[in-house]
Amino acid sequence: MRSTLRRVLAVGAALALIGVATPGAAYSQADPESCNELLGPDTPAYVVCHWLAKPDEALGVALFWGADDGANLKGAGPVDGKFIDCSAAGASCPKPEDSVEGDENSPLPEGAGDDGAPQCEAGQQCSVDGHDAGGSSERVAENSSGLPPATTPTPTQDAAAAAAAQTPAGQAITAAKAAQFRIWIDTELADDWKAGPEAFAAAVKRIGALASRPEVAGIRFTSQLGYNKTFATNDEIKAFVAAASDALRQAAPGKRLGVHTVVPELACGADDACKAEMRKRHPLLNPEQVESPLIAGRVDQLSLDTGLLYGGYDTWKINAEQAHRNQWIQVRARSWDVLTQVAAEETGLVGQVSADQVAIRLSVPVKDGAAQQVNVWTRVQGTQGAVNRLTAWDEVKKLNPIQRRLAAVYDPASPEADLATDLKKLSEAFGQIYLTVT
Template sequence: MRFTLRRALAVGATLAVVGVMTPGAAYSQDDPRSCNDLMSADAPAFVMCHWLATPEEARDIAMFWGANDSANLKEATPQEGKFIDCSSPGDVCPVLEGPEISGDENSPIPDGAEEGGVPECEAGQQCSVDGYEAGGDGTVSRSELGNSTLPVGATSKNVTMGTQDTAAAAAAAAAQTPTGQAITAAKAGGFRVWLDTELADDWKAGTAAFTATVKRIGALAARPEVAGIRFTSQLGYNKSFKTAEEINAFVTAASAALRQVAPGKRLGVHTVVPEFACGANDACKTEMRKQYPLLVPEQLEASLTAGGIDQISLDTGLLYGGYTPWKIDAEQAQRNQWIQVRASSWDVLAQIAAEETGLVGEVTAEQVASRVSTPVMDGAAQQVNLWTRVQNAQGTVNRLTAWDELKKLTPIQRRMAAVYDPNAPETNVAADLKKLSEVFGQIYLTTA
């Protein structure tokens, strides 16, 4: 272990500031400046506490410097002292003996390495250099969604620069793709951008497919205007997963991989909790748990918590007609759902968004107000995601038409997001995004 003069001075200064003394400097228990009584009973015997300034003295000091509009503080000047300039003739600075060590006192050196060098690995031996595992063949490697090799003795700085160059090249190439160009257009429109993709099938397909897709999404997300990535939809509702364990494993793996290739970006999922819309109807809740066993609130919460999800989008599709057997209409189902969301305190775990697919086609002003404003105004959701087009099972496409009504919702427009597929534009991407920017402050770009 290296112990430089600078480190010794730093340790000594730290002990002096906090008033914790080493055994040789310990004070007796009857010392009026002892503060051992403030320490816990299980504190080690060699750790002692000593007031540099008692609370009373600290008060007097503060009053001295703060009196008369801090007059004493304003008149204070630096204390005279002897300062050495090592570059000035005649001034001599102490030099530590021994070989020169690159880096500072916080630079890691593998155990067993000589200062100033790196360890040599014998045949068949495993050793480590700056986090890279090295073998007897003279190379070291590190897994980063893929493997790369590095000759022993190369610096981690070289590896970092190479990785940065590769990432920059990938980001530049991604910017030329249709999705990349859509991101550029969205930035010009003033949108806060999310990438909307699906990783479930790739994850189930195996490591190669999953790794390739994650890298591609990471290259797109490297753009500074991209705020986050929604990496799955209808989680637990569709047929992608059969068990809660599968969901947990997928969410954990996907979030870990995305945080590695897209650090700092928010991660989101889209799902539905059918039980929430039942309200206090026990028969309804029992049936919903039976029909959707993977969407039980406590199980879904555990999955999302395990993956450290930043945003949860809750679909409202089941609210329209799915609860008629219990005489719960769409308005009651929506009110029940958001009351349950508030009661669950999910907003402490993640940002909550309402996913609204029911405003395409012909809708009334009342429907727009209730489905868009209510979740936000009630404080249950922080934003509302609106689909701009929905295609039914028969292939019929319904489009968002309530533009005039949406334009009236100025107070919450920054909380309104459009779900838009740049691969299926209405006119062209630039024209579509310009129109959407008149209403929405955020956009989810569907990424194939």
């Protein structure tokens, strides 16, 4: 519903520029300026027409400017503006000898450096062809996504990227590219951060080299954040997310960053007793704390696990389907999709599942507009070592209309058959892949 309303508002804003408006801003049918009669019978009810200039008015405008061989048009001049009389006493105007020399075939202005940027002194601002170029190293340009633009790699970075491409993880990225996947690197930096600055810096450098390749869309740098026992306080979590985000923005500029977690309270719906108990059991996972890094712009994607939804709420007579629905209603109500991209993390499709279960768990979060994609685990190893695998391949393939929104979570170090065979099979059902890198 919210998505539909957005489309209506966007259409209304665009059409208002050409004299068409939505009912809230439109003129009534009795308005002499109305041109609703020109609209077709199949025009949506929320679209109405208003003349900017009626035909007779438009004719009058044309006659005014064309009268007397265009005398009015010829006599028209620019509106009064601010001009400098260079001949006036005290006026400061550039001298001809101060201008940049060159012709239309000169690609760079006089005094420009090898990279095309003008030579500016520290703290000074100057420009080439109208584009500002600050001499201060503290000025950082941003693109439309709010992230620093990708910079030209240094020879050292090129060498690191080339070396990373030859590793097993790098070869998996190459193979996933050949299979036409949109690729994410799925890794864990929390333990490295806890181990100290040297271990953390080395891990970031290694992941950054892998992610520097253009086919890599992003990096998910931690999983089960706040649910596992890695961190004891919310302050620790905030410090880790801030450090990882800042470091990866520098090591792999322009790449999207993601985290994986779970918010047990969301599945309670309106049951206050359930919510109170979930806050007690999971003090680091209340919605406000999970939302904090989203507001700060630290991450670009939040993956929410659905594992607790199946059987975890029986005490409050909330079945799995209700818990699933409750979670995504809460996510949508909190507008987290405005703060970041939201993904559903689905681990419950391994083993024997019905067609209805596949449809509900994969399509509902997307259809309801709460999640933009669903990440699917195709194999899950239990605590006793037993491995459960995705068996409902035919059912997943039927969801072809949302294939680009389905991502497979895959560990190339533990292939089912071999890397090429596995990726070929996954590409039949999924448009994205999260490659586990340890």
